[in-house]
Amino acid sequence: MSKRKGLSVEEKKKKMLEIFHESLDFYQLKELEKIAPKQKGVIAQSVKDVIQSLVDDGLVDTDKIGTSVYYWSYPSKTRKSKERLLEQKKNQLQECKKKLKATSDAVEKAKIGREENEQRRCILKELSEGKSILEELRAEMRKYQGKDPKTMKLLKEQTQIAMDAANRWIDNIFILKHWCVNRFNIEEEKLNKEFGIDPDLDYIK
Structure with missing residues (x-):
C-alpha cells in the first residue's frame, strides 16, 4: 500500500x-x-x-x-491582498506596454533615412573586394618567403597599399556609423544588424 x-x-x-x-x-x-x-x-x-x-x-x-x-x-484581509496584487500586476502590464510601444516607435523612426541605397552597397562591395585582394597578396607572399628580395619588397608594398585602402573604407564605415548613431539616436548594435555590418569589424593589421 x-x-x-x-x-x-x-x-x-x-x-x-x-x-x-x-x-x-x-x-x-x-x-x-x-x-x-x-x-x-x-x-x-x-x-x-x-x-x-x-x-x-x-x-x-x-x-x-x-x-x-x-x-x-x-x-x-486575503481578498484585499489579492486585489492589491492584481492592481499591481495590471500597472506593471501597462508600463510594459508603454515601454514596448516607445521602443517600437524609436526603431521605426531610426529606420527613416537609412534604407538600402547604392552608396551603402558600393562601400560594402569595395570593402569586400579590398579584403579579397589583401588575402590574395598575403597568400602570394607566403609562397615567396625566403626567395627574391625584390619580389618580396614589391609584394609587401602591394600588400600595404591594399591594407591601407581596406582600412580607409573601414574608417569610412566607422564615420558613417558614428554619424547615424548620433543623428538618429539608435544603438550601434541595432545599426549593425540593420545594415548587415559585422559587429567585430576592425582595422586590418
Missing part, C-alpha cells in the same frame, strides 16, 4: 488560512502547532515556516503582546 502524499507548500498555506478564517480568532504559534495537525493535516514541524510565509505574503497579521506573539487573519 502506497504512502499518503504530503501536502504541498501552497496547500499548507491554504489549510492554515482556513483555521483563521473559520474561527476568526487569535492564536499563538504553540496553539497552531497543536491545531493544524488535527484539523487540517499540516504537520506541526512545518507550521512555523508556513505561518511566517503567510506573514511575509501579507495574508496573516502578527503582533507581540507582552512576551507572547499572536497571529490572526480575516477573509477580507
Whole structure:
C-alpha cells in the first residue's frame, strides 16, 4: 500500500488560512502547532515556516503582546491582498506596454533615412573586394618567403597599399556609423544588424 502524499507548500498555506478564517480568532504559534495537525493535516514541524510565509505574503497579521506573539487573519484581509496584487500586476502590464510601444516607435523612426541605397552597397562591395585582394597578396607572399628580395619588397608594398585602402573604407564605415548613431539616436548594435555590418569589424593589421 502506497504512502499518503504530503501536502504541498501552497496547500499548507491554504489549510492554515482556513483555521483563521473559520474561527476568526487569535492564536499563538504553540496553539497552531497543536491545531493544524488535527484539523487540517499540516504537520506541526512545518507550521512555523508556513505561518511566517503567510506573514511575509501579507495574508496573516502578527503582533507581540507582552512576551507572547499572536497571529490572526480575516477573509477580507486575503481578498484585499489579492486585489492589491492584481492592481499591481495590471500597472506593471501597462508600463510594459508603454515601454514596448516607445521602443517600437524609436526603431521605426531610426529606420527613416537609412534604407538600402547604392552608396551603402558600393562601400560594402569595395570593402569586400579590398579584403579579397589583401588575402590574395598575403597568400602570394607566403609562397615567396625566403626567395627574391625584390619580389618580396614589391609584394609587401602591394600588400600595404591594399591594407591601407581596406582600412580607409573601414574608417569610412566607422564615420558613417558614428554619424547615424548620433543623428538618429539608435544603438550601434541595432545599426549593425540593420545594415548587415559585422559587429567585430576592425582595422586590418
